[in-house]
Each structure stands twice: as C-alpha cells, then as structure tokens.
Amino acid sequence: MHRPEDEPAPAIRRRRHLRTTAITIALGAVMFTVGAVALSPTNSSGPETTATAASVSGPVRGIAALRERVKQLPKDPGSWADLGMALVQQARTTADQAAYAQAERALRHSLRLQPVENLHAEIGMGALAAARHQFRDALTWAEKAIATSPATPASHGVLADAHTQLGHYGEAEAAVQKMADLRPDSASLARASYVFELRGDTGGARELMERALRAAGTPGERAFAHTHLSALALDGGDTAAALRQAEAGLAMTPRDAGLLEARARAHAALGKSAQAVADYTAAIAVAPLPQYLLGLGELQQSLGHRDLAEAQYAVLRAQETLRRAGDASADTDAILFEADHGDPRQAVSMAETAVRERPFLAVHDAYAWALHRAGRDQEALTQADKALVLGTRSALFLHHRGAIHQALGDTTAARRDFQQALNLDPSFHPLHAPAAREAIRRIDDTP
Template structure:
C-alpha cells in the first residue's frame, strides 16, 4: 500500500480512531470528529455540499435531508408565492435547483438556481449565509471553483457555525489543489456537524491517502449515523466504491445491492453495481445496470462505462452508439464554453483526437489542478506521444499516496513508453494488485505490458526503483 512519506501520520487516539464510540452511545451525534491528517489530504472531486462527484441520483448536494429535488421545488415555490420576500425560502429554492441540476445533468437548471439565489440576496443583501452558501455550491456545480471559494469564504465569515459553508470551502480547496486548506475545512465541518456528509469527507481524506481500512471504518460510521434513506444510499455507494477500488468486487456488489433495495432508481448505485458485475464476469447484468443508469441520467461516466464495457465484449456497434452520445455531449460543452471534466478528457484521449485531449487537459489543469485532472492530462499527453511531458503530471496525480489503479496504470504505461522497464513493471504490478479488474479495456492491456516488462526486468532490479513521490505533499 503506497503511503505518503513527506508527512507522517498522527498517532491514533480516540478522535482519529474510526472505531471509537463515546461510552454509552451507539451512534455519533455531537462528539467532535478529528481527522488530523498532517499537511496533505484531499477529498474526491466534487461540487456542491457533498464529497462525491458521482452521486447525483440521491440528491447529493446538501445530502442530509432526504426529500426529492422535485418535491422540494414544488413546495418551496408554493411557499414563496405566499411569502415572496422570504430570503431563506429563495435560498432554499436556489439550492434545490442546484440539486436538481446535478440529479438530471441539466445545466439549464443552474440559471434558475442563480436567479433564485440572487433574489434571496436582493431581499436580504447582508448576513445571508444561506444564499452565499448556495452561490458557492452553484459555482462548484459549474466547475468554477475559484468563484466557489470566494462565496464559501463569504458564507463562512457571515456565519462561522455554518457547516455547509465549510463543505463548499473544502470542495473548492480540493479542486484547486490546496489540500492542506481543504483539510482544515473538513476539520471545521466535522467539528460543527458530524453527520453523513462530514464523515464521508473524513473517509475520503484517508482513502485518497491510501488508508482504505480507516476510510471504510469512517464510512461505516456514516452509514450507522444516516438519518434518511438518501443518506443510507449515499453511504452504501461509497462503501461499494471503496470495495471495488480495492479489488473486492463481491463486497462492492453486496453494498450496491443493499443500497438499491432502498433506492431502486439510484443511478450511481446502478453504476456501482454494474462495475461490480463486470469485474465478476456477470456481463449481462453489468450491461443491464449500466443501461438503466444511462436511462435515468446520461452522465458521461455512465455512458463511457457502458461503451467501454460493450467494446470489451466485442459489441462494437453498441459501443459506437455510446461514443456517439459522448461526442454529442462534447460538442454541446465546447459551444457552451464549459470546462472539460476528466471523463471527457480521457474519452477524447482513448477514443478520439489525442491532441485535442491535450488541449482540453491543459485548460482544465490550469484552472483546476486536482490530482484526477493531473492524471487525465498526463494520459492525454501520453496518447499524443509526449511522454516526457506527461511524466511530471502522472507523478503529481499519485503524490498524495492514492491507491488508484487507473492512475498507476497510466504512469506505468508512460514509463514503458519512455523505456524505463523497472519503473513500468513496478507501477503495473501495483495497479493490478490494487484491482485486477480496474478497467474493462485497460486492465488486459496492463497485463500484456507487464508481461513485456517481466521479460526485461529481473526481480532484484526492482529494489533500485525509487518511489517517485517520496517527499511530496
């Protein structure tokens, strides 16, 4: 398990131990949760007020709550017709539109969100932390993380006890590559409100530094503390993801299936179950779950996952259909001027124009130097034959100790292209050790490349391969 060597882990105590329970209390409600992680941490790329970037199906923005976006919007609009000068109502309506925009992948709803939030600020220009927090979540949903940071700071200054503002700050700092500041925001959020959302962030801080057992234990606490079906689905999703990305597809399948029993039309849980089925060789069930997820909301990661699974099964016509959808979505993105996300960059690199992927990746990493973006840019450069340029970005993508198999594979293939067989072997072996089924197309390629490296590198040579991330933060 790779560990960040530049900053030592703190000694465990009651606050950092995810298994600790206050005496006589079965579930955490008010105890402080300390996630002292040293100088560097990050939480998964996100928008809004929750730590996951791939869970729109269970109302993840402002997740603890549980009502559906549509029902919330109808009720709030009815209330605002009765009380049109209610700033809190307008702020809540704006957040509901942000939530629905992420649930449906319809960016037009963000214009409605902005209108409602600005109406709230017009009614109450000062001391309106609800609208300020909503504006931060909206900016993050649009991937404008610098603006999200500005609004998050305003909301936190207006109300230092506002945990949701700390969530906006944590997410913005993460995407901007300012991990130490993100840690402090996560800490404040857990101090203020130790609930499913903040515990999930705490879980991420350990997961993405490579400590999967601690991340899993914290996510179990989040599940135990879940106050609504949507919170439970949210926790089950992340537990499934932790298992899947540790190579334990059977556990991932159980967690996703358990979540779907309480949320049958949850697209992210359907995607998680599809990935588990694919890893276990259940091809028919995997295709069915991916297809159901895409039918609910055609997010790029679902469409790409389905297309690449179909391609791996030799169903090229079906794969081309999904890739056509992605190309249409990319055309819309370019016309709108929105920044490219990692799925779009990786799709273009693997299935389109590598030089265009480089252009997309360069623009993304300049404004959003998050490690997943660093990885996508590195892969685009590799696919364009620019491996010497790619390697520093691949190193940065792994600089926090993350166990991501895909990131290791990407760097391994870059090493291979540069002729560094020992480093390539080390990365490829680690990718396949973390998760032998990490990708339907790339995992078989990793095994082929590793076989080549094994022919060229004796075992004792690996003792001389340095950890390229030693001393990084």
C-alpha cells in the same frame, strides 16, 4: 440508533502516517460539492431541501413544492434559496444543464431580497459554483458564508471542496476538521473518509464511511455512503463486498444512478456482463452523466460490441459539443474519452485548460494520459507523478503511469506500476486491465 454526536469527530491530524501538509478530500469520479451529502442551508431532512442523489422523482416533487412556496411567499429569501439549492441538486443528479441557470436565478433573487448575511443563498451559490467547476467562485462564496455564520458546518463543507479542487490540500484538511468538530454528521464524516482514502488509508476511509452510513438521516445520505463503500471494496479487489454494498443501497433507493453504476461495475468485475450492461443502461436513463456513458461504452467495446459502444460515444461527443458551446471546462471523463476515442491533441488542450482551473489529482492524471496519447511522454510523467503524489491507491492512475514509463523505455518502473494496479484491483477497467496484463507479459518475455 445512536446520534452521530455520540461518537467523537474524526481526528484527522492524529494519524501519524499522514502528512498534514498535503491532504485531499474529493474523488475523481464523485465530488462532494453537492452530491448526496446534505448541504441544505436549512438543515432540514425533508425532501424539499435536502441535497440528495436518491432518485429523480423525489427532487422533482420537492422542486414543485418549493416553486409553490415562492409563489405564496415571493419576498421570502429563504424560500428562494431553498429552491435554488434544490435546482442545483436536480442538475447534479439528472445532468439537466438548464437547471443550473434556474438555480442561479433563484439564488440571486434571494440575494436581491436580502443582500447581506444571507447564509442560505451564500451556501447555495457556493454549491452552484462548485457544481459548475467554478471553484474560485465557490471559495469566495464559502468564505462569505463563513463570515455570515462561522459555526455552520455546511459552509466549511463548501470551503473544503473548493480548496481541494484548487489543490490547496492543507486548507482543505483544516476545513474538513472544522466541519467535523462542529458536527460529526454524515456529511462531515464522508468528507473525512476521503481524506484518508486519497492518502492511501483505505481502512480508515472505510471506517469513516461506515460511520457516515450509521449517521445518515436521509435516503440520499444512505445511498451516498453505500455507493462509496461499494467503490472502496471494488477498488480493493473485493467484488463480492462491492456488490453487497450496492445492492443494500438499491434496496432502499432503487433508482439511484450512482448505486446502479456501482452495481454495474461490480457485476462487470464478476464477469456478469449482461447484468452490468443492464445496470449501466438504467443509470443512464436516470442521469446521462459522462462517467456512466463512458463506462457502458468501454464495457461494450471490451465485449466486442463496437456498434453498441459507438452509440454511447456518440452521446458523449454531443455532450462535448454542448460543453464547448457553453464555454465550460472539461471534466476528467471528457478528457479521457477524447484521449482514447477521439483526438489526443484536443484532449491535451482540454486538459491544459482544466488543470489551470482545477489543479486536482484526477485532473493531473487525465492530463498525463492525454499527453501520453499525444506522444508527449516526458511531460506526461510529470503530470502522472502529481496525480499520485499523495499516495492515492488508484489502479487507473498507476496503469496510466505504467504506460508512460513503458513508452519512455523504463520497463522496470512500468512493470512495477502495472503490477501494483492489478494487485489493487484485477478488473479495474474493461480495456486497461487486460492491457496491463499484456504489458507485463511482454516485458517478462523480453530478453
């Protein structure tokens, strides 16, 4: 296998059809703040320090070894930083909120041992802040890490993620370009893939994610690439390719929650409901993340299994109670869930807070939907347009805007958005895709 350095870094700015003044890196459902793309400060490929979403057992074993290391080397700031990063990873991949607090304690202990130019801990604190959706703090830590070591790619990765979520798209693009220039590895190539995906260039996104897969050096990086190649295929309506990518990843990392969700979505799109339910259930057993719970609940609802759907929604409501108690901002899945299955006015309140802290495309979309469900459609249209301003090819975003146009009486714009959503992915959502088809039929039947 060739080394990733054998291929040139992606020249993001050379794509003439992309405007370099506005570009984004992150996807609504999956962020690059830690995830499966390695941001380990030590740049190790071992299970103890590599940020990976491959499985639960790997990270847990790694954390045990790191805890033993800090016992043996209690004054080594690097060991404490590695433990902190591994705990951030565990929290991200298992939804274990207690691990975040443990991660912060480990990272701050590292900083007490070495308060100045502690690159490992600075990157770890940036990743922790981003994982908690504290993106202004993530930006500060990324800038500190870059001041400590300007040529460390991982620092620019955290910087790019923070800028993206804060709506600083030009700065985010520059950070990704710098990261790729320094080292065109799996982490930087995957971020570059999102630059093109969220600008609507799915072909360029797929090419770069395939390069990220070839450059992957860990099971987590390979799983991450397969997950997103599956999503790219599914979002383009190629369900067979989506299933192939998910299964290729699961053959190597059979307990990866992201891949299980990817296969669940592909099975659902192919009409294989029982297999989809099984995969969602397996993903939730690994990591009860809101997007998996919501995905399974809405699939069960679409099948007429209201009681089974409500079981998932009950868990989501319990998670929301814990979130409010912890004074954390809501993620998009929580906002969309509240808008569709709870109190739309509460969803608007959640979205207003979220968009102030994280003015990112998917948050604008969730805010638009909450406003629509609360009957505030003129305001909703403004937010829906912001969600699509970069040309993102999102069937869900288009459906949301179509419903808003329809509520405002603009049936021509509504039909256009609904049709574009279905053209992109005829099975983009178990409840909303049928609603889009029904909306088109009603518009067409109206004299």
